[in-house]
Amino acid sequence: MKRVFNFSAGPAMLPQSVLEQAQAEMLDWNGSGMSVMEMSHRGKEYMSIAAEAEADLREIMGIPANYKVLFLQGGASSQFAMIPQNLLRGKGTADYVDTGDWSAKAIKEAKRYGNVNVVATTKASNYTSVPAFDTWTCDANAAYLHYTPNETIRGVEFAWVPETGDVPLVADMSSTILSRPLDVSKFGLIYAGAQKNIGPAGLTIVIVRDDLIGETLPGTPTMFDYKIHSDNESMYNTPATYGWYLAGLVFKWIKQQGGLAGMATLNERKAQKLYTAIEASGGFYNSPVAADCRSWMNVPFTLANADLDKAFLSEAAQQGLTTLKGHRSVGGMRASIYNAMPEAGVDTLVSFMQDFAKKNG
Amino acid sequence: MKRVFNFSAGPAMLPQSVLEQAQAEMLDWNGSGMSVMEMSHRGKEYMSIAAEAEADLREIMGIPANYKVLFLQGGASSQFAMIPQNLLRGKGTADYVDTGDWSAKAIKEAKRYGNVNVVATTKASNYTSVPAFDTWTCDANAAYLHYTPNETIRGVEFAWVPETGDVPLVADMSSTILSRPLDVSKFGLIYAGAQKNIGPAGLTIVIVRDDLIGETLPGTPTMFDYKIHSDNESMYNTPATYGWYLAGLVFKWIKQQGGLAGMATLNERKAQKLYTAIEASGGFYNSPVAADCRSWMNVPFTLANADLDKAFLSEAAQQGLTTLKGHRSVGGMRASIYNAMPEAGVDTLVSFMQDFAKKNG
Numbered sequence: 001m002k003r004v005f006n007f008s009a010g011p012a013m014l015p016q017s018v019l020e021q022a023q024a025e026m027l028d029w030n031g032s033g034m035s036v037m038e039m040s041h042r043g044k045e046y047m048s049i050a051a052e053a054e055a056d057l058r059e060i061m062g063i064p065a066n067y068k069v070l071f072l073q074g075g076a077s078s079q080f081a082m083i084p085q086n087l088l089r090g091k092g093t094a095d096y097v098d099t100g101d102w103s104a105k106a107i108k109e110a111k112r113y114g115n116v117n118v119v120a121t122t123k124a125s126n127y128t129s130v131p132a133f134d135t136w137t138c139d140a141n142a143a144y145l146h147y148t149p150n151e152t153i154r155g156v157e158f159a160w161v162p163e164t165g166d167v168p169l170v171a172d173m174s175s176t177i178l179s180r181p182l183d184v185s186k187f188g189l190i191y192a193g194a195q196k197n198i199g200p201a202g203l204t205i206v207i208v209r210d211d212l213i214g215e216t217l218p219g220t221p222t223m224f225d226y227k228i229h230s231d232n233e234s235m236y237n238t239p240a241t242y243g244w245y246l247a248g249l250v251f252k253w254i255k256q257q258g259g260l261a262g263m264a265t266l267n268e269r270k271a272q273k274l275y276t277a278i279e280a281s282g283g284f285y286n287s288p289v290a291a292d293c294r295s296w297m298n299v300p301f302t303l304a305n306a307d308l309d310k311a312f313l314s315e316a317a318q319q320g321l322t323t324l325k326g327h328r329s330v331g332g333m334r335a336s337i338y339n340a341m342p343e344a345g346v347d348t349l350v351s352f353m354q355d356f357a358k359k360n361g
Numbered sequence: 362m363k364r365v366f367n368f369s370a371g372p373a374m375l376p377q378s379v380l381e382q383a384q385a386e387m388l389d390w391n392g393s394g395m396s397v398m399e400m401s402h403r404g405k406e407y408m409s410i411a412a413e414a415e416a417d418l419r420e421i422m423g424i425p426a427n428y429k430v431l432f433l434q435g436g437a438s439s440q441f442a443m444i445p446q447n448l449l450r451g452k453g454t455a456d457y458v459d460t461g462d463w464s465a466k467a468i469k470e471a472k473r474y475g476n477v478n479v480v481a482t483t484k485a486s487n488y489t490s491v492p493a494f495d496t497w498t499c500d501a502n503a504a505y506l507h508y509t510p511n512e513t514i515r516g517v518e519f520a521w522v523p524e525t526g527d528v529p530l531v532a533d534m535s536s537t538i539l540s541r542p543l544d545v546s547k548f549g550l551i552y553a554g555a556q557k558n559i560g561p562a563g564l565t566i567v568i569v570r571d572d573l574i575g576e577t578l579p580g581t582p583t584m585f586d587y588k589i590h591s592d593n594e595s596m597y598n599t600p601a602t603y604g605w606y607l608a609g610l611v612f613k614w615i616k617q618q619g620g621l622a623g624m625a626t627l628n629e630r631k632a633q634k635l636y637t638a639i640e641a642s643g644g645f646y647n648s649p650v651a652a653d654c655r656s657w658m659n660v661p662f663t664l665a666n667a668d669l670d671k672a673f674l675s676e677a678a679q680q681g682l683t684t685l686k687g688h689r690s691v692g693g694m695r696a697s698i699y700n701a702m703p704e705a706g707v708d709t710l711v712s713f714m715q716d717f718a719k720k721n722g
Contacts, residue, residue: 001389003394006399008399008400009401010401010599011401011599014399016388019387019396019398020387020388022387023388026380027362027380027384032363033363034374035375037372037607038373039369039372040372040684041372073435073439074434075599077583078434078435078582081585109582109583112580200398200603201402202434202599202600202601202603202604219580221446221585222438222470222473223435223442236438237436237437238436238562238563239562240563241556241562243601246398322394323401
């Protein structure tokens with residue numbers, strides 16, 4: 001069996017022990033004689049798997065009892081509509097922070113449902129920084145404030161949580177959830193596509209304060225109503241059962257790593273190794289992102305000589321370091337180093353980068 | 362390893378050879394060093410998996426070139442809204458046939474988006490038959506006609522396809538797709554949740570004639586716009602990659618079984634064995650469904666003495682025959698015998714039913 005260090009931005013690596021357990025249980029989960037994929041979502045076996053996954057997530061993240069945890073489908077892209085459809089609740093305006101491609105997509109979709117007040121944008125400086133909080137033009141009557149704590153494409157991450165007072169804070173955490181401890185009580189709603197730090201693509205987790213749900217815009221599809229899913233324990237219809245099960249295995253793995261505190265220690269160390277290698281390269285490699293908001297999860301970098309990009313990617317792949325090409329809208333390289341990327345993967349990448357620079361510098 | 366015959370209505374059994382292949386490839390697909398779950402959906406490995414699955418489905422079903430095949434999320438329940446949102450196209454009314462619980466759900470959701478003309482209903486007779494076509498009060502100007510060729514809960518299946526002329530025919534085939542040959546050109550749109558005859562829950566397949574898409578109702582979420590998904594080859598956002606891959610394995614398996622003609626021969630034989638056992642029981646077992654529309658996929662039946670239900674279920678489970686309890690809204694028993702239920706599973710169930718009747722009759 002071959003395994004590579006896969007730096008994909010998502011879907012991304014999963015912990016090897018999780019894949020091994022899924023492999024072992026593929027035809028017969030726990031003596032049930034069924035694959036988890038084959039189980040009725042309303043049967044006692046699957047209900048126990050689903051409940052345990054939610055309990056573990058609540059424990060890991062310290063989710064307060066007045067927050068619902070929903071296991072949905074449709075990705076963060078569906079949330080871009082669901083959020084205004086559910087959270088505008090008769091208010092005219094929602095605040096949005098524009099820090100990158102994903103923020104911009106959320107804003108574009110929200111504008112179809114209400115007035116969007118863009119409180120700050122870093123678009124003019126090519127989305128390479130986080131706007132200072134004291135520059136934000138917030139609306140005290142906004143239905144909510146939406147931001148993207150980590151921008152997957154450009155590797156810009158907030159090192160702090162905005163204080164929005166009575167305005168519910170809504171966060172697209174697709175590429176940062178579970179990477180470090182978080183005070184969930186500061187948020188009205190957190191959402192995340194699973195395919196980076198949770199499990200396989202096709203599962204979307206929403207954590208929402210229960211007083212915020214129950215009032216949707218006219219025409220909202222029943223399947224886009226948080227209250228429907230909440231009232232039915234995410235089983236209004238058949239959920240993405242196998243993804244939910246795998247997420248549960250990942251949650252157990254996180255507990256084994258020391259929970260979110262353990263993950264944070266590891267993630268910070270991995271990221272620092274990589275940023276240090278970039279900084280120490282004497283300009284051979286460069287980070288386009290401001291130093292105070294460099295992501296722990298997505299590390300974009302460029303080669304000063306872009307003519308070397310192709311050789312870099314090809315030689316890296318030969319060493320089992322794959323999917324390092326930057327997003328098509330940015331170019332250069334991007335190393336996504338989510339929870340499941342082993343530190344050895346980062347070490348191997350750093351060594352390769354040093355060797356490549358020496359050879360081509 | 363233990364394996365049971367699982368008669369769940371969905372999620373349901375998958376072919377054992379498909380599970381074995383998925384198991385073997387779990388940590389390393391085809392020497393790539395990655396699980397399929399870990400692959401970027403835009404990488405060459407995954408793109409080849411996705412394209413091959415679509416090509417195989419097109420081949421098996423004989424899908425004409427002017428039909429798009431979409432691999433979506435959200436289940437048939439999301440389609441209940443997507444269909445009117447996309448297919449009303451300025452027309453005031455859509456025709457719906459009401460033959461059971463799933464038809465009724467589709468109707469309820471559609472009413473939120475336009476006028477619904479229920480052309481026929483069998484509700485008064487407890488959804489145990491298919492209404493004769495010459496009784497349908499169709500609207501020649503309807504945007505489309507929606508029906509449910511197989512009602513999963515009550516086991517009522519159309520043995521014929523309605524001829525709706527210029528009115529596009531829309532079918533919820535969640536529990537009958539791929540069970541027998543079909544002339545796709547008779548339909549405007551076919552949709553199916555994967556978790557019965559296609560693959561794992563969380564994947565939804567939509568087959569739609571390309572001239573019908575591109576005009577949505579105001580307020581339709583971007584993710585509910587067929588044209589968006591069609592223009593992006595179902596990769597507008599990250600699809601349910603693992604489910605799509607497994608569906609591809611199931612399509613290969615169907616080809617090995619002789620395609621849909623082979624499946625139909627097997628499915629008809631399996632169903633006939635079971636209905637014959639019910640009919641031959643001298644009233645110990647009863648089918649509530651009219652003889653001309655008994656489903657090949659979902660076989661509900663009752664015991665004349667309902668006091669024996671519990672013993673029936675418990676003794677069946679001891680023989681590895683599981684999930685036979687009828688839907689909570691109907692009671693009694695239901696044996697779902699989709700493509701992947703081996704004939705040996707039906708044979709074992711029939712033997713058990715005969716023994717149980719002899720012992721308790």
